[in-house]
Amino acid sequence: MTDARDPAAAPSPAADDPVAAALKRAAASGGRLASPAAVGQVAARGARRRRRTLAAGAALAVCLVAGGVAVAAVRVGGGGQVGPAVPPSPTSSASPPGSPSSGARSGSPSPSDSPSGTPSHPPSSSAPPTTTPRAP
Numbered sequence: 001m002t003d004a005r006d007p008a009a010a011p012s013p014a015a016d017d018p019v020a021a022a023l024k025r026a027a028a029s030g031g032r033l034a035s036p037a038a039v040g041q042v043a044a045r046g047a048r049r050r051r052r053t054l055a056a057g058a059a060l061a062v063c064l065v066a067g068g069v070a071v072a073a074v075r076v077g078g079g080g081q082v083g084p085a086v087p088p089s090p091t092s093s094a095s096p097p098g099s100p101s102s103g104a105r106s107g108s109p110s111p112s113d114s115p116s117g118t119p120s121h122p123p124s125s126s127a128p129p130t131t132t133p134r135a136p
Helices: 018-033 039-077
Strands: none
Touching: none
């Protein structure tokens, strides 16, 4: 039994084709004219490839280290939750024991008891008091 891929078994119709014959002649002449690159050129290409690979690895290492430092800085510096900008006002549950509750009237007048309707003491803030310079 003959193999279908055996060229000696049966002549193929492509062998009679002029384009196929021209391509075969071009391949044969190209094979004879081709020569390998010089050893120095091949070695230089290999050295360039090694340098590029090493440079890419170094750049990757720098990026990984910089990213790790950034993540560590965010975790260390940006610790817990941020509290309120102004401390909350005291509530009746937060008043110290023994002090009158907020619902009971104390001996001090309330801001609405003042004649002008304005509080007698300015509201306190967490900022330190400021002084205004006097003109001489």
